Amino acid sequence: MASAPTSGEDSLIARYFSPIATDPGAFNLDDDAAALRPDGNDIVVTTDAIVEGVHFLPDDPPDTVARKALRVNLSDLAAKGAVPAGFVLTLALRDTGETWLKPFAAALGEDAGHYGCPLLGGDTVSTPGPLMISITAFGRVPPGRMVHRSGAKPGDRVLVTGTIGDAALGLAVLKGGKVHAALSASARERLIGRYRVPQPRSGLAAVVRDHASAAMDVSDGLAGDLTKLCGASGVSAVIDVPSIPVSDSARDLLSRHVAGIETLIAGGDDYEILCTVAEDRVDAFVQAAQRAGVTTSSIGMVVAGTEAPKFLDGQGGEIVLKRRSYSHF
């Protein structure tokens, strides 16, 4: 008997994952560990798991699940100012059907190539429970230059990339109901895409590193994540809600009172970058972001204090949020 793979796990890895593990440090997934070569930079490590029924829906296509699993981690790296260096994957599977795994692995390989973040290793386990994909991703930053949540200072401007709330609306569309009914087919498709396939702001990593005093990605809702950033920095903030960038679809739903602002700013899955930038660097930040192809919006100011950030309407009145985050937990 030739030394064939000795278990279902090995043959599954050989068939679907070894072909996408092209980095020399992955050792063709034929070892117990991977190696990351030092190049003088710090290695930034982030880990994010997604669970079926919690972070993605049971009938989400496998290729979008793969992309989401990797991209939520790439989003963290970008917000920390880090350039992707690779990732390891833990896959908890109920069954190992080819119809699911083949497109999953293919999409993962595509994204790994596109973002320059090679698969380095992993573990595949069986579970009687929901599918779960846990990824630990690595990035590189010059020594000591990781961008923290904790550097915001009173007087800094609060900025955010892209538009906020589309993914939460996409989830609402998938759940049916009034949001679904109120939108055109193309608008639905676009919002669902924002929920299923985040667009990590990888191109902004160096810009964030060069200009931001604090940064994080928006994964649990802008309001809650800003509250966390302020908490870590020991500051508060005042946000001008009409300045929060929203898509045309979101604006339309807001104006027709189909969705409220809370759905947008306390929903999750945006995977935009939220950061604070010192007043005298805002112009440079915005321009550098523009050159990187990313739109940024100034939405408020960091202020002294330890209270949670205030969200003000167009008349300066405080909007009281019943919730600030989408709890994936």
Place this chain on the structure above:
Amino acid sequence: MASAPTSGEDSLIARYFSPIATDPGAFNLDDDAAALRPDGNDIVVTTDAIVEGVHFLPDDPPDTVARKALRVNLSDLAAKGAVPAGFVLTLALRDTGETWLKPFAAALGEDAGHYGCPLLGGDTVSTPGPLMISITAFGRVPPGRMVHRSGAKPGDRVLVTGTIGDAALGLAVLKGGKVHAALSASARERLIGRYRVPQPRSGLAAVVRDHASAAMDVSDGLAGDLTKLCGASGVSAVIDVPSIPVSDSARDLLSRHVAGIETLIAGGDDYEILCTVAEDRVDAFVQAAQRAGVTTSSIGMVVAGTEAPKFLDGQGGEIVLKRRSYSHF
């Protein structure tokens, strides 16, 4: 309102895990990522997940589950010749009861301290399914010095640390039946301990690096793991089964025909190191291991060929194994 943690996940992390994340690179778990400082060594990355009902039993005590989750990764690092540098944790929980989490986190912190492998970060997600703990651990080796599965050469000796099969017997005890009935209470306790709480051979990392041509840890059964090592090296092996080190309890069960050799060498969870060493380095390896407090046994030879390793009885007859591995998958 003060900036209190905004979700159950945050307060859980603050309460149980921040106190054990004492490494400066963990940033007190108050950020989206951790940082590993380069020190000229390669960073070895390994990831292993354990699932309730698959890798541990639903009524295993939380402290032993924590130790097993970390130690299966430490075992990989040791087999690769790497010194622990830290780990990140993904915890998929059904409920967040303090009675489970408190001893879990305390034991994890103890082991992290004992093995010099600090908690650097993590993610906590809820699941309606079984509990799952996924750990990605980091170690350091001098550049290019990670020990691979693929370096075994014909003529090398095959060696293994400690004793083989105790963990499989421990699992058999926990499942009741004839193994349970045949043992004294103290023997049961010891074997259960080997199943629940692996003893990673961390002290052997440098010895393996200095002397072994190939190495891996035994997690899925000696026979299957040796088959994998041979496959990766493009060689075969001949194993003298009576030379495989077993504990007194195991020897007793074998002689009374309560357990067969297959239970021992195709069972899993040993977390001993299996390695190959060139003939002229065997003495140095064994002595260095002894100085590190680890018993090693020579169990056979690497031979040319691509067939699966042969297991011979005391008379030189081949023992045909119906299975070679315990499939956790």
